[in-house]
Amino acid sequence: MTSASINSASGPARRTVVAAVGAAGLSVALTACGGSDDDTSSSSASSGGTGSTGSSGTGSASTGGGDGAAGSALTTTSEIPEGGGKVFDAEKVVVVQPTAGTYKAFSAVCTHAGCGVKSIADGVINCPCHNSNFSIEDGSVKSGPATKPLPEVKIAVSGDSITLA
CATH class of the missing domain: 1.20.5 (Single alpha-helices involved in coiled-coils or other helix-helix interfaces)
Structure with a gap:
């Protein structure tokens, strides 16, 4: 053989x-x-702009890149500073409050290389891997190397509770 x-x-x-x-x-x-490190970051800063929720405080709605289960509580409105936000690593979601009473959520996965965004400062969501920055108002790219915006994630605001929708 x-x-x-x-x-x-x-x-x-x-x-x-x-x-x-x-x-x-x-x-x-x-x-x-x-993936991303386990630390969450929040920061407040002033930023203007219009939001999609109006004065009622209900969350914005759009499909996106979060991995959390629909209806699961993320946080409370008091935890999200006006002009800032908070990153939820486990759910891969970043929740922001661009203007008073307006809450939005975006995927916390950078569209450039898949790193996790880590902080929000001066109205910008920051990715530490290659310094891409995204607007808290609409997830659009403020500075690259990323060229695509962060996808919006559907949330619901009921009273002071923010949940994935």
């Missing part, structure tokens, strides 16, 4: 096994890059 016939009869070729292991390793690495 030749060595070629032994290899083909005993299982997958070495090249197939090495490719599968490499693909699994790449998958783990990409997942790690998309």
Whole structure:
């Protein structure tokens, strides 16, 4: 029996096994890059602009990139400073209050390289990986290298409770 016939009869070729292991390793690495540290950041700063919620305090609505379960409580309105916000790493969501009584949420995953955004300051959501910055008003890119806005995430505000919708 030749060595070629032994290899083909005993299982997958070495090249197939090495490719599968490499693909699994790449998958783990990409997942790690998309994750973020466990710290949450909040910061208040002044910022003007119009919001989509009006004076009733109900949340904005749009589909987006959060991983949290619909209806799960995120926070209270008192935890979200006007002109600032708070990052929720576990849910991969950032909740902001661009103007008094207007609450919005966006994916906390940077559209440039998949890093987690970490802080909100001066009306801007900041990604520490490559210094991309996004507007708290609409998630649009304020400075790159990101070229796409943060996707909006649907939330609901009822009384002082903010939940994923």
